[in-house]
Amino acid sequence: MPHNKIYLKDLNKAVTEESLNTHFSLCGTISEINLPIDKKSQSPKGYAFITFTEPCAVQSALEQDGKLFLETMITVQLATEKRPKK
DSSP states (O other): OOOOEEEEESOOTTOOHHHHHHHHTTTSOEEEEEOOBOTTTOSBOSEEEEEESSTHHHHHHHTTTTOEETTEEOEEEEOOOOOOOO
């Protein structure tokens, strides 16, 4: 199964779907961005998932691991399937 989804963490609280799209669309075409928002503070939780249309874009995105994005060093990893709760 090809991997076409990445997990980003340590994101700056100023991050938006638009800023993620602008930055990571340079790696390839994005089909979905999931940027969870904290219900109380209404600010991003500091992590996101990006799904690309082509698996080859993931390798380019993974090269952003440890780089600065919005003045914060981010972590970029392959997204894994969510484990079911017991």
